[in-house]
Amino acid sequence: MTTTSPQGRTELLRPDGSPVRVLVVDDELSITELLSMALRYEGWQIRSAGDGTGAIQTARDFRPDAVVLDMMLPDMDGLAVLGRLRRDLPDVPVLFLTAKDAVEDRIAGLTAGGDDYVTKPFSLEEVVARLRGLIRRSGAADRRSDSMLVVGDLTLDEDSHEVSRSGQNIHLTATEFELLRFLMRNPRRVLSKAQILDRVWSYDFGGQANVVELYISYLRRKIDAGREPMIHTRRGAGYLIKPAVS
Amino acid sequence: MTTTSPQGRTELLRPDGSPVRVLVVDDELSITELLSMALRYEGWQIRSAGDGTGAIQTARDFRPDAVVLDMMLPDMDGLAVLGRLRRDLPDVPVLFLTAKDAVEDRIAGLTAGGDDYVTKPFSLEEVVARLRGLIRRSGAADRRSDSMLVVGDLTLDEDSHEVSRSGQNIHLTATEFELLRFLMRNPRRVLSKAQILDRVWSYDFGGQANVVELYISYLRRKIDAGREPMIHTRRGAGYLIKPAVS
DNA sequence: CCGGAGTCTGTGATTTCCCTGAGAAACTCA
DNA sequence: TGAGTTTCTCAGGGAAATCACAGACTCCGG
Numbered sequence A, B: 001m002t003t004t005s006p007q008g009r010t011e012l013l014r015p016d017g018s019p020v021r022v023l024v025v026d027d028e029l030s031i032t033e034l035l036s037m038a039l040r041y042e043g044w045q046i047r048s049a050g051d052g053t054g055a056i057q058t059a060r061d062f063r064p065d066a067v068v069l070d071m072m073l074p075d076m077d078g079l080a081v082l083g084r085l086r087r088d089l090p091d092v093p094v095l096f097l098t099a100k101d102a103v104e105d106r107i108a109g110l111t112a113g114g115d116d117y118v119t120k121p122f123s124l125e126e127v128v129a130r131l132r133g134l135i136r137r138s139g140a141a142d143r144r145s146d147s148m149l150v151v152g153d154l155t156l157d158e159d160s161h162e163v164s165r166s167g168q169n170i171h172l173t174a175t176e177f178e179l180l181r182f183l184m185r186n187p188r189r190v191l192s193k194a195q196i197l198d199r200v201w202s203y204d205f206g207g208q209a210n211v212v213e214l215y216i217s218y219l220r221r222k223i224d225a226g227r228e229p230m231i232h233t234r235r236g237a238g239y240l241i242k243p244a245v246s
Numbered sequence C: 001c002c003g004g005a006g007t008c009t010g011t012g013a014t015t016t017c018c019c020t021g022a023g024a025a026a027c028t029c030a
Numbered sequence D: 001t002g003a004g005t006t007t008c009t010c011a012g013g014g015a016a017a018t019c020a021c022a023g024a025c026t027c028c029g030g
Helices: A031-039 A054-061 A076-087 A104-111 A123-140 A174-185 A193-201 A210-224 B029-041 B051-063 B078-089 B124-138 B174-184 B193-200 B211-224
Strands: A002-003 A010-012 A020-024 A045-049 A067-069 A094-099 A114-120 A148-153 A154-157 A163-165 A167-172 A231-234 A236-240 B002-004 B010-012 B021-025 B045-049 B068-069 B096-098 B114-121 B148-151 B152-155 B162-165 B168-170 B231-234 B239-240
Touching: A010 A123, A020 A031, A020 B239, A031 A045, A031 A123, A031 B029, A031 B078, A045 A054, A067 A076, A067 A123, A076 A094, A076 B068, A094 A104, A094 A123, A094 B029, A104 A114, A114 A123, A123 A193, A123 B029, A148 A174, A154 A174, A174 A193, A174 A210, A174 A236, A193 A210, A193 B078, A210 A231, B010 B124, B021 B029, B021 B051, B029 B045, B029 B124, B045 B051, B051 B068, B068 B078, B068 B124, B078 B096, B096 B124, B114 B124, B124 B148, B124 B174, B124 B193, B148 B174, B174 B193, B174 B211, B174 B239, B193 B211, B193 B239, B211 B231
Parallel strands: A020 A045, A020 A067, A067 A094, A094 A114, B021 B045, B021 B068, B068 B096, B096 B114
Antiparallel strands: A002 A010, A148 A154, A154 A163, A163 A167, A231 A236, B002 B010, B148 B152, B152 B162, B162 B168, B231 B239
């Protein structure tokens, strides 16, 4: 089931209407904090654990609909944790967190079962999007919730990563896609550059804030080119997207 | 839940009807005083603390619905305070106060969980508006309270920053927007130039008092242009806004 | 009807914010 | 490895917003 909150954001809910439950497992406190904050904001119910044993214990009585699991834990190997988790919750989808240089093929095998992974450092939009995908596909949430974002004649498919305006296909780079997704998930809402940076860029990004301006400019070229503009600047406040027919 | 006070101002209330509670944390007494006064005026219940340890203690038994937190505290790092706060109150939204030049180096993740920040020197209207937004979205207040201000045929949307009169869209600059918001939050009520200056301009503004006259004049051009005027001058007292149907 | 206090608004200087071209660095994929 | 793509920095240009100043206007009491 999906429902619409006062802000106009659609939320994932379980079939019985209760909020989705997610367990976050990472040994770095700053990471669990960051993820907890962001995922709570999605309207989900969050528990966190700092090691494998804690994760397994918490999972047992929390019975999460999805798990975010760091592969590098102090006490146990990620695979071992996964095995134990699956004994109690055979169908729970897992989103792995892994270092960029980790052995890819080991992960590849794991994700065959419908699980997914993101590499550190990640962006919150990416984690949220992948979790939403996992939960949606696992059937823990209502199946009808689909993966299309629509604002005016602009559509974005979160599954196929396809974007089109008035039927015309548009190719976006990864960053452009995430930025547009964030905008479209918050239509008619002014988003500050800081908010955008916090959600779309990875948490350790140390660069200039004007990358946001730059990518907005890229998006405009591809989406608004020669058409009625949908991306608007609110000077001194931020940016927003809305249907062209004002 | 929203209700209307004797002065005609709508207030945020918690679902049980009790006033919203806000904790203010800053080491400068002048700032906590200023904020406490302004926030009490909103009908909220305020406690303040001058350092991190005090903040955490106070939070524990005061259980605020929102926290205003200076990033620069004598005893602890702002992030450390945040972590400790979140342990006791996982969902409390936080409004960070930060120096203008500190914005660059790292506020990463701060707005990610739905939290927000303002830079010093701030205007009280800005702080109040952002706090209201945070509280509204956190669900501590009734979800039905929305982001629209309406006076007669004039509407102002705090989310999209859109203003319209009788359906016609009006573009305002940031300062014009804040001034109009202040007027509309106090309809049919005379506001002196000093009051307006104190609320809408930042607390260290050192300029001429006639910027208020100037911006009132800008607003009239955009809002009252060729229509029945809604913004009225009370000579020697101040300005007020009210529906045109005198 | 006059004068002064209070208010309004045109002009333009200054500042702030935003946009975008150019190119370096990093990454991807064959 | 090397070509093409993507990400990001830097810096200049330009537009918009803010504000000071000053003269015009208005209201009101004498």
